[in-house]
Amino acid sequence: MNRTCALLIWLLWIGMFADFAIARDSSRKFQKAVVVTVQEREPNMPRRRNPSDAPVARGEKDYDISMRVNCSVYVGRYESETDDLPVGFAVGQSLDVSPGKHVLYVKVPGSRDTRMALIRRYAAADDRCAPR
Numbered sequence: 001m002n003r004t005c006a007l008l009i010w011l012l013w014i015g016m017f018a019d020f021a022i023a024r025d026s027s028r029k030f031q032k033a034v035v036v037t038v039q040e041r042e043p044n045m046p047r048r049r050n051p052s053d054a055p056v057a058r059g060e061k062d063y064d065i066s067m068r069v070n071c072s073v074y075v076g077r078y079e080s081e082t083d084d085l086p087v088g089f090a091v092g093q094s095l096d097v098s099p100g101k102h103v104l105y106v107k108v109p110g111s112r113d114t115r116m117a118l119i120r121r122y123a124a125a126d127d128r129c130a131p132r
Contacts, residue, residue, distance in 0.1 A: 076116035
């Protein structure tokens with residue numbers, strides 16, 4: 001009886017968590033953005049996901065990617081586990097972006113959705129965006 005009850009509670013908890021994760025993901029509003037610049041950076045020390053005294057592994061790179069959405073430019077930090085940068089992050093490419101307070105969610109074609117740290121946000125210097 002106790003095992004059955006514990007299993008039922010566990011399944012209900014998993015179900016609630018899955019519903020919450022799906023609802024949270026579907027509530028994001030994505031906008032069209034265009035990649036403006038891509039700058040390679042040396043990875044931060046200590047390493048971002050697993051802070052330790054271990055040196056940064058070869059091939060791990062960070063990239064600051066500027067994306068323009070209407071009259072705003074968002075700079076996100078892409079952390080690569082390899083030397084490769086997804087093709088969708090090429091200058092001039094169009095992407096779907098959902099800016100948050102401290103993060104950017106980016107739908108990269110041919111890859112899973114990417115969560116990036118939002119480094120900077122600023123107004124685009126363009127005649128179309130200047131107040132009239």
